[in-house]
Amino acid sequence: MSASTGRTAAGTGRQIRRYGAELQAAIFEAVVGQLYEHGYQGVTMEGVAAAAQTGKAVLYRRWAGKDDLVLDALRHFAGDPGKAPDTGSVRDDLVDLLQRMAASTTTPTGSAVRMLLAGTRQDPEFVRMVREKVLRPRTELIAEVLDRAVARGQARPGTSSPLVARTGPALVLHHLASEDAVISREEIERIVDEVLMPLISPR
Amino acid sequence: MSASTGRTAAGTGRQIRRYGAELQAAIFEAVVGQLYEHGYQGVTMEGVAAAAQTGKAVLYRRWAGKDDLVLDALRHFAGDPGKAPDTGSVRDDLVDLLQRMAASTTTPTGSAVRMLLAGTRQDPEFVRMVREKVLRPRTELIAEVLDRAVARGQARPGTSSPLVARTGPALVLHHLASEDAVISREEIERIVDEVLMPLISPR
DNA sequence: CCCTGAGGAGACGCGTGCGTCTCTTACGTT
DNA sequence: AACGTAAGAGACGCACGCGTCTCCTCAGGG
Numbered sequence: 279m280s281a282s283t284g285r286t287a288a289g290t291g292r293q294i295r296r297y298g299a300e301l302q303a304a305i306f307e308a309v310v311g312q313l314y315e316h317g318y319q320g321v322t323m324e325g326v327a328a329a330a331q332t333g334k335a336v337l338y339r340r341w342a343g344k345d346d347l348v349l350d351a352l353r354h355f356a357g358d359p360g361k362a363p364d365t366g367s368v369r370d371d372l373v374d375l376l377q378r379m380a381a382s383t384t385t386p387t388g389s390a391v392r393m394l395l396a397g398t399r400q401d402p403e404f405v406r407m408v409r410e411k412v413l414r415p416r417t418e419l420i421a422e423v424l425d426r427a428v429a430r431g432q433a434r435p436g437t438s439s440p441l442v443a444r445t446g447p448a449l450v451l452h453h454l455a456s457e458d459a460v461i462s463r464e465e466i467e468r469i470v471d472e473v474l475m476p477l478i479s480p481r
Numbered sequence: 482m483s484a485s486t487g488r489t490a491a492g493t494g495r496q497i498r499r500y501g502a503e504l505q506a507a508i509f510e511a512v513v514g515q516l517y518e519h520g521y522q523g524v525t526m527e528g529v530a531a532a533a534q535t536g537k538a539v540l541y542r543r544w545a546g547k548d549d550l551v552l553d554a555l556r557h558f559a560g561d562p563g564k565a566p567d568t569g570s571v572r573d574d575l576v577d578l579l580q581r582m583a584a585s586t587t588t589p590t591g592s593a594v595r596m597l598l599a600g601t602r603q604d605p606e607f608v609r610m611v612r613e614k615v616l617r618p619r620t621e622l623i624a625e626v627l628d629r630a631v632a633r634g635q636a637r638p639g640t641s642s643p644l645v646a647r648t649g650p651a652l653v654l655h656h657l658a659s660e661d662a663v664i665s666r667e668e669i670e671r672i673v674d675e676v677l678m679p680l681i682s683p684r
Numbered sequence: 685c686c687c688t689g690a691g692g693a694g695a696c697g698c699g700t701g702c703g704t705c706t707c708t709t710a711c712g713t714t
Numbered sequence: 715a716a717c718g719t720a721a722g723a724g725a726c727g728c729a730c731g732c733g734t735c736t737c738c739t740c741a742g743g744g
Contacts, residue, residue, distance in 0.1 A: 295690090295691055295692075295739085295740055295741075296691080297690075297691075297741085298690095301690095301691075319522050322730085322731060322732085323731075323732065323733080324730085324731065324732085325731095327692090327693085327694095331692075331693095332691070332692060332693085333691070333692045333693050333694070334693085334694080334732090334733075334734090335690095335691080335692085335693090335694095335733095335734085335735080335736095336690085336691060336692075338732095338733065338734080339690085339691095343732080343733080344731095344732085391658065409658075409659060413658060413659050414659075417659070439675055441652070441671060441672065441675050441676060442675065442676065444652065444655055444659065445648065445651075445652060445676055447655065448648075448651040448652045448654065448655035449644070449647065449648060449651045451651065451654070451655055451658070452647055452650065452651035452654055452655070455594065455612075455616060455654070456612065456616050456617075456620070456647065468644060469644065472642055472644050472645065473644055473645065473648055473680065476680060477676065477679055477680050496709095496710085496721095496722075497710095498709085498710050498711070498720090498721055498722075499721080500711080500712090500720075500721075501720095504720095504721075525700085525701060525702085526701075526702065526703080527700085527701065527702085528701095530722090530723090530724095534722080535721070535722060535723085536721070536722045536723050536724070537702090537703075537704090537723090537724080538703095538704085538705080538706095538720095538721080538722085538723085538724095539720085539721060539722075541702095541703065541704080542720080542721095546702080546703080547701095547702085
């Protein structure tokens with residue numbers, strides 16, 4: 279009998295209602311939160327709506343469905359990989375870059391990369407986007423650092439092959455698989471000192 | 482009224498009924514098939530039962546649930562990474578090993594590794610198993626090859642660090658993420674010639 | 685000050701997967 | 715030849731996520 283309130287009369291609060299861009303930002307944040315916590319499969323429209331404190335209708339008014347939403351959220355967040363460091367020491371530059379990469383493995387952006395690895399049938403648009411917006415820019419930063427090192431004579435010419443630029447990221451990523459969780463600073467320095475530096479330094 | 486047949490009277494065939502080990506093998510095959518085609522999330526008990534031409538009861542009589550089943554199937558298939566090649570040339574040995582690894586990225590075993598990469602919350606038992614039974618043995622083969630190379634004087638001592646052993650696999654795996662699909666023989670040779678060999682060969 | 689449009693919340697119907705249960709039937713054993 | 719066990723098949727109830735739809739309600743423009 280008692281009325282189904284339909285509105286949580288309980289809470290203290292007035293509710294502030296968000297519109298447009300502000301609302302969208304909150305939704306994106308919710309998406310990447312879910313993504314980070316439960317992986318792609320764990321992202322649900324219902325979960326996102328709840329986390330963003332909004333209704334599903336709002337989501338469907340803006341996006342066609344889950345794929346579209348997640349894609350858009352990632353596109354929004356993947357963004358700026360930062361500028362390439364230029365300390366004058368290749369070694370330090372590389373450590374810095376890989377450190378950043380490692381840090382981002384636990385972020386939504388990192389999740390995206392891992393989804394990429396995982397996917398047997400992923401939305402091709404999604405795959406493309408992650409490659410373009412996440413992976414490539416970061417590899418390019420490394421290439422940039424290597425180029426500078428070559429110019430400075432700190433590295434052999436020819437060192438700056440795409441393959442070499444990929445080696446650092448590959449090892450950081452691989453660490454995720456072969457060891458537990460977080461990669462330590464020491465481990466990163468070991469990657470640089472034991473693998474990258476010997477690989478590039480002049481004979 | 483008309484009997485619900487309950488049995489497809491249609492087909493030509495008698496049905497051969499499988500038991501015990503034979504049945505189990507068929508089920509495992511179905512599991513890895515599903516795994517390969519749709520990824521971990523795409524494996525369903527119903528799908529497996531159908532693919533194996535059996536009933537769900539049979540599955541639940543043997544395994545506690547999906548996790549248990551998949552884990553067991555992988556454990557069953559992950560098996561033998563083969564013996565380390567010993568052609569006398571480190572270079573050729575490495576190419577051979579990485580080639581094998583690359584080939585297995587499209588197999589169920591490969592899917593398992595990718596699931597590992599992907600997983601934000603995976604069954605820890607599963608993670609441990611893939612590390613132990615899939616990743617580690619293969620890295621050890623490489624270490625073995627490197628050790629022999631050092632012994633032969635084809636590689637600098639100290640070359641056989643775990644990190645160096647990981648570099649090849651890491652690059653192969655990373656290729657999955659950064660490029661499309663299959664890794665070519667040429668690409669593998671490039672990895673060996675441009676990265677691994679310079680890294681290990683005596684100065 | 686009222687009206688319109690979007691936001692917050694969630695009910696609803698649909699499909700799908702899980703895990704259980706039932707029923708019939710083939711096979712190996714005695 | 716009779717029997718018991720497990721296989722093959724799938725119905726069933728439950729939970730959950732999707733995408734739609736409805737119902738307020740808040741805010742801002744006329």
